Amino acid sequence: MVARPLLEAAHTMPSLNFVYRGCTVDIQIGERATLWDVTIEVTPFDGVELIEPFGARKLKLAKVEELDVIQAALIEEVQLAIDHRLVGC
Secondary structure, eight states, X not given: OOOOOOOOOOEEOOOEEEEETTEEEEEEEEEOSSEEEEEEEEEEOTXXXXXXXXXXXXXXXXXXXXXXXXXXXXXXXXXXXXHHHBTTO
């Protein structure tokens, strides 16, 4: 019998989905004992031009803040990033 380390399982939390300036935003937050696992996807609608495409971003954040604080900060940062990447802004 071989002993294997147990992987810390992430519990998926509800996702944040919204539309901002012609882009759909999907933020998934998973919870681990000491970390927040965050995946952010931004998809522009047809006809919306971004200077640089986003692609999916994955973050691991230390659990030093409560979930509602993390969610508010992520929403604000994504909105700022979209504002900076829109053509013509």
